[in-house]
Amino acid sequence: MNKTEFVRLLSSRTNMPKKSCDNFLNELKLAILEVCSKGGNVNIRSFGKFSLQERKSRKFLNPQTKRYYICKPKKLVNFKSYDNFKYAIS
DSSP: OOHHHHHHHHHHHTTTHHHHHHHHHHHHHHHHHHHHHTTOOOOTTTTTTEEEEEEEEEEEEETTTTTTEEEEEEEEEEEOOHHHHHHHOO
């Protein structure tokens, strides 16, 4: 399911216009990114936790050229779903 389909589903379930649902999703994404970029966590009860994950630089081998390269450090937003959310699917 892509974003357009998800906005359509959200709109039909909440009886809100698609534009409002799209704006809500965009603002939610920006709010999560803003909090995580400052080093904070976003915990949504019965859903999951968004947090900032920092990956260190590392060396890796390109198997075709047999040369080693260095990967730069990265900052990523990590999502961990809570147990009740995970088990609701199965």
